[in-house]
Amino acid sequence: MFLFPFLVFAQIDNRSFYFQNERLSFSDSAKKNQRKLYIEANYFGFLRNREYFETIADGYTLFGSQFLTKLSYSSDSTLKISAGVFLRKDFGNEGLRQIQPYFQFLYRKNKHKFIFGNLEGNLQHSLIEPLFNFENIINRRLENGVQYKFLSKKTSLDTWIDWVTMIYPYSDFDEELHFGLSTEHQVYDSEKWRATFPLQFTAIHRGGQINTTDTPLVTIFNAAIGNTITYYLDRSKEKKPRLKHIKTQLYGTFFLDNSSIPSFEFENGTGIYANVEFATRKHQFMISYWRGQEFVAPLGGDIYSSVSRIFDPNTENQPLRNLIVCRVLTNFSIPNIAKDEANIIFRLAPFYNLETQELNFSAGLYATFSTMFLLRNFRN
Secondary structure, eight states, rough: OOTTHHHHHHHHOOOOOOOTTHHSOOOTTSSSTTEEEEEEEEEEEEEEEEEOOSSSSOOOEEEEEEEEEEEEEETTEEEEEEEEEEEEEHHHHTSSSEEEEEEEEEETTTEEEEEEEEEEEEEGGOOOTTTTTHHHHOOOOOOEEEEEEOOOOOOOHHHEEEEEEEOOTTSSSSSSEEEEEEEEEEEEEOSOOOOOOEEEEEEEEEOSSSSOOOOOOOEEEEEEEOOOOOOOOEESSSSOOSHHHEEEEEEEEEEEEESSSSSSSEEEEEEEEEEEEEEOOEEEEEEEEEESSSSOTTOOOOGGSOOOOOOTTOOOSEEEEEEEEEEEEEEEETTTTTTTEEEEEEEEEEEEEETTTEEEEEEEEEEEEEEEEEEEEEEE
């Protein structure tokens, strides 16, 4: 990493996909002697098309809508309890793809946040794509478990347990848990430069002691570590230059299969993930390079895996993945609507495999809307 003096953190900006109401309805400006009862509503429309022709991942289209509505009660600025329902509708399907309940206990005090129930998860973990698949926001939007977050001026930390599958006595399937840690520490900050050290870790466990299956215990680890620097052309809010900042990124990634019987053809592997990004107020253009040697991340993006994810046992794996990825990301604001409330987002990501000399691409169009309706104020 010392060979690259201008390495910076260039993680894709996914903030438009967050449940924005967490910030709108739970602000520090709330009066301590006032309690609130309100309804929150979140809409997410998605159209994602993958034109993949390699033997490593399938090409398909995801097209539909998600809607989350919840009733929330907040006690001043520290405690919020929510209950609601999450719906997913795939176009071309007469029924609903998903109907899930939503429950959350959220306590926030100063720099600390504790969450029980539905997590502030998915893309909000800020994991890089080789460790976390962007499509999880469509295929598995909600995470359930326990989470602790810490945020100060120089350090951010997010650690969580996501309980994916619960077992009971004599269940004929395995339990599944996901563990994660995402942290970043700032070591330098000025008007033009910002330097940080990010560290990310994920783990998957499958097994159980009270079920009836005899499948082997599965334990898989992934990690990423990098050195980051950001160069800002102008950080003032008054001026709005066309080019906001220039970023680059270099990560070393790691894979280890510690299962009782190996789950994949490869038991360990490594990868290098590097980005260069040019960003304006509304647009991002990013060029990425990925070189993975026998790297597998079950939670990560499909194109970064050395093990094929096509549903065909005869498909060959690719021990070496050598890719160049280009990304164009655009956020369209809606006139007279706050940016936190509604966005239309377009993304295009072609990638070229330097080993097979094949060109593939994915494209996406998304719409987000978040709002809240105050029902009643209460005094202590």
